[in-house]
Structures are given as structure tokens and as C-alpha cells.
Amino acid sequence: MDIVWIVLSIVCFALAIIGVVYPIIPSAPAYILSLVFLALYTGFDYFGWFFYTAQGILVVLMLVIDFLTSYYGITKIGGSKAAVWGSVVGLLLGPLLIPLPLFNLLIGAFIGAIVGELIAGGRNLKKLSQIGLGSLLGFIGGVIGKFVLIFVGMILVAAALIW
Template sequence: MEIVYWSIISILFIIGFIGLVYPIIPSVLFLLAGYLLYGVFFSFEPFGWFFWIIQSLFIILLFVADYIANMIGIQKYGGSKAGVWGSTIGLLVGPFVIPFLGILIGPFIGAVGAELLVNKRNFKDSLKIGFGSVVGFVSSVITKTVIQILMIAYFLVVVL
């Protein structure tokens, strides 16, 4: 039965990583569900207050990294808050409109469209900002992947 329990926990962690590229999937909730199921299946004893404080700090770091990477990616290429918002909306809508590629095309189109419509930028500058949104998204995914690996590694150190 132990293999089944670990398989379920592992599947939740894998879904958490899928959520890094599909933002509609709340990655953090799947990681937390894995921790809680470990407690239900095995024991909550390893999870002291220190464990939850460290995991909470990692969760805060995930959200901060996501926002900062997107903002820096757009602002480095001359974008504004409108570009950040357009990119975020594109990131959420893109995968539904264009499966798989929408995850990259959505933020690009969202940032370009926002800069063209809201800030009345020329097309060339808007394209550059759209590229920055993709750079920001990719940077965010890489950073959050590392953080989630650290979260799971810490969990494993505590429970094994």
C-alpha cells in the first residue's frame, strides 16, 4: 500500500510542475496537497512549525519570483504596467485559445496589444515588449521550477 501512497503524492507533485507552464493549475496547492496526504497516509509528526514556516517562505518566494520575472522581462524591454497586465491576461487566456503554443503566444500578444492600445506605442516597440514578456515568462518558469524542487527536496529530507 505504501507504493500506492507514494505514487499519489508523486502525481500531485508532477501536476504541480505542470502548473508552472499552465498557470490555470495552482501548483502550490498540489504541492501542499501532497504534503497533507503524506500526513494522512503516514504521519503528520515530521511536520513541525519550522517545516510550515520554511514552506510558507518558499510559497511567498514563488509568488514574488513570478511577479518580478514578468515585470522585469517587460520593463527591461521598455514596457509599462499595461504591458504587464496584458501579458498576464494573455498568459491566462492563451492556452485555451491556442493549446500548447498559447502559453508563449498569449503573453506576447497580450503585451503587444496592451502597449499598442493603452500606451499608443508603435508596432516595433510593442513587438519588442512582447518579446520581453516571453523572456519574463520563461525566466519565471525556470525560477519557480528551482523553488519547487527545493520545496520537494526539503519535504523529502524531513519525511525520509
């Protein structure tokens, strides 16, 4: 049974990394599952309260970073909340509607923010393109931030397993 927990932990961790780039796969829940499967392998008492607290903080930061980077990227340029939600919808629909791997996310975030801003009443073409670019930069910032958080989390896992 041990090998099952290890394999499930690795698969969920891989899904968490993929979910950083493809938001259709929720990276934070996949990361949590990878930790749960690891704890089922080692025993929940193997890791101390510091480990679980640190991992919990990292997961919360992963959840918050997505929204904050998109929100900041769009609103800093003057976009509305509708543009932020449009960007989120574009990130989710992009992979389903645009057949270009990886670019579908970037295009989806860009177009989604523009459509959201259009719905909110934006009409200036230059401003719309800036809002789309802000959404794109926010998405890229979020990806980088979540990769860093997952890397830090895995360093904590490795350190806890070694000691």
C-alpha cells in the first residue's frame, strides 16, 4: 500500500505544478492532496505542527496570489472589476476554445480582460489593450509566484523527510 500513497502523492504534486500554468486544474487542492497522500505514507504524526502550519500558509498564499496578481495587474492600469472577472473567465475558457497550447491561456487572459472591460463600458482601444496587457502580466506574475511557493513547499517536504 505504501507505493500507492507515494505514487498518488507524486501524481497530485505533478497536477499542482501543471495547475500553476493551466488554471483548469486547481493547483492548491492538488498540492494539498499530495501532502495528504505523503502523510498517509509516513503517518500524520511524522510531520510536526510547524510543517503543517507552514504548508497551510503556502496553500493560502497560492489561492490569494492568483486573484491579487490579476487584480493588481488590471486595476493598476485602470481596469474595472469586470475586466478582472473577464480575465478569470478567459483563463478558464482559453484552453477549451483556443487550440494553441500555452498561448491559449495568454490569449484567454488578454481577451477576457478586454471583453470584461467592454461589458463595463470601456471603449478606448488603447486603454483596452493596456488592460489586456495588465491581465497578461498579472497572470505571468501569478505563475511565477505560485512556482516559487510550490518550490518552497517542496523544500519543506524534503527537509522534513531528511530530518
